[in-house]
Each structure stands twice: as structure tokens, then as C-alpha cells.
Amino acid sequence: MRPTLAHRRILETGSWFADLTPARAAAVLDAASIATAPDAGRIYGAGDAPNGLWAVLEGQVRLVGYPASGMEILVRILGPGAWFGELSTLDGLPRPHDAIAFGAASLLHLSQPAVGRLCAQDPILFRDLGLLVCANQRAALAFIEQRAGQPVATRIARALLKAADEAGGTGPVAVRQAELAGVVGVSRQTLNRGLRKLEADGVVALGYASIDIVDRRRLAKLGGAAATWA
Template identity: 25%
Template sequence: MDDPILNIEEREAINSGRWFSSLSPSLRHDILRCAYVKRYRDGELIAARGDPPEEWIACAKGAVRVSSTSISGKQITLTYVEPGIWFGDVAIFDGDRRTHDAYAHGDTTILCVAKADFKKILAMHVELYEAMLRLHARRIRQLFGLVEDLNTLPLRARLAKQLVHLVRSYGVPSLSDGREMRISLHLAQEELAQL
């Protein structure tokens, strides 16, 4: 299912991502120059918990479901990575193994940068270190917000916040006047409950 290049929509998703678009043109060029494309069907495993980190990854199309399995065997979805978002860098930085499973949600295209190339780009562009620090700081803020929500909000309020987040990430107008939004990420009720 691999196609060696991104299509126009996939390239636009990568280039317009909030974090990636903030990088200098030369850094974006060097990242894209050594990147390669992988395509997955719905439910296919992209990376497994415990895998060594071989790639830095961006979602270009579809979504990546990042999940974990509890001791009782219950699947817990931590997040859905949307197009334009980069992930997989933590395990490369700390040298440890992958911490969660990553599955394609719907037909999914990812853009990958091999670990060795990622490290070369870091050596060539100090800017990337600063950009990664900003990205990690934003992720830490989000994690603190989630922990606070888990400890202070009732279930209904947490569900409402999750739905608002999904609308921000995957919302498309459902009426011609644009007053109503629908979530384009198709989730079964069970999948929504796992969030």
C-alpha cells in the first residue's frame, strides 16, 4: 500500500500543521528531503509498545490512534493524532522504547523520518531543538490540563471537553450556512468511551 510520494492534500496537511509551518523554510526542506511515505489501512499497527524508536512520524491523512491496553485487557485510547501533527520523538530523544501502541484509524498516510536522519537534522539545525522544546512544553501543558480535568471534572464535563477537542481537530461544517459542525473522524460509541 506504499506510494512513495504524498498527494496534494497530504502535503498540504503536513505543510499547514501549526508546529511544522512555524519552522524555517530551510529546516522544513531538510526534513521533507529525507522523509518517506507509508500508508496503512484502518486498524493496522503502525508502532507497538516496546518497539525500538526507528522513526519520527507525522500524520498526513486519516488519524493515528495512540492507545494502551490495561492489565484486564481493556483498550484505552489516549488520543487521535490528526493530520499535520508530528509524534514519536520522545523515544528517539530518551533512547527508550515506544510507550504506546499506534494504529491507523481509517485509511492513514504517515510521513516518516528515520532516526539517523532526524539526528543529522538536529545537528544541522539548532532551531529544531528549540522547536522541539516548544512542542514538548505544549504537550506538558496539555497533560497537566488532562490530569486536572480527571481530578476535578465530572464525567459529563470531561466528555463535553473531549467532544469540543474533536470538533476543533476534525470539525467540518454540516450545513451550507456553516452554523453546525460535525466530527469527520468516524468513532463508534465504544471508541468514544475509550477516550
């Protein structure tokens, strides 16, 4: 299946694709195909050889890392319009994360050979891919800095808001507490204590593998405040 105008409009909600020149954006779409992944389907795994550039059209994709034996960290939750897989696509080295569909997902795929052909035809695309790497790297560094210097309550609020935005900003955030604890950098017990306080305060509602943001304004205020809890 080839990308449609509706797919293009979804991709244009993301800043990277929206900032491509019209000619380069058209070339990317012409060389791409549409793929689907079932719930929990693995798009690629940590250590795999690069298989090209991907973007989310419908559903969610989660990037999961394994920094040490027995550890699993949720790196990002990606919703429609988000691109991923650019690092290994650009440097040719193994994938650093698993990319796993959360629920059924529809994806745009630009294969590794297609990326090579496009870059040979228009070398400026190398710079575009570099900008995508830089944007994601800056986001990762900002997250690390924030996590290191902020109280737990603030980190939880920011992580929830970021997860909600990356998932499209509507409906409950579909995330397990173990995953969220890895993002925030706390134990599951500490995370659960913080979430229970937010629920008691009427800020969130906890469900099975999901968290509904009931009062986004208060959560955003908490995300910018130096709040703590015992």
C-alpha cells in the same frame, strides 16, 4: 514517494511544523518519505524501539496506552497535520503507546537515522523536538487536571470536542464508547448514560462506532459549564 507541495500545506496546518524556519522545514521534508497504513494497521507498538517521527497527512491515527493489565486507554486521536512519536525519537527509549491507523491513513515519516543526521547538521532541531514534546506534555497535563476537577458531563463534552478537532472537525467522530470512556475516565455504563442524555437533548446523534455532533454550540457551552447528570 517524496513529500509534495500539497503535503507541505497539510503539515502547515499544524502549529509545530508551521513554526519551523523555512530552511529547517525544507530540510525535514527533504529527508522524509510518504508511508501508508491500512485500517487498523500498527505504525508502532508499545515497547517497540523508536522508528522515527511521524505526521498524519490523510485519515486518522490513534494513540492507545495500556496502564495496567487488561486496561486500554485511548490517549489521542490524531488528524491531518498532527505529529507524533517525538518522545521516543528524542530520548531513544521504547514507545509508550500503540500508534494505530483508524481507516486507511497516509503518513509522513522521518526515520530515526534521518532525525539524527538533521540534528547533527542543525542542532537547533533538538530544541524544536523538545518544544513538540512540551506542547504535547502540556496538553496531557491540562487534560488530566480538567478530568480530575470537572463533572462527568463537562468531561464528555470536552472529550468529544477535542476528538472532533483532532480528527479534522468535519463529519462524525469515529470513536468506540469503550475508547471514549477511557479518555473521560468513567465506566462505559456512565458514559453511555451521559451520551444518551445528550442524544435525547438533540446535541449528538449516536451511530455504530461513531458520534455525530449535531449542535456544536450547545456542546461547547456544556463543555464550559458545571453540569451534572445522575
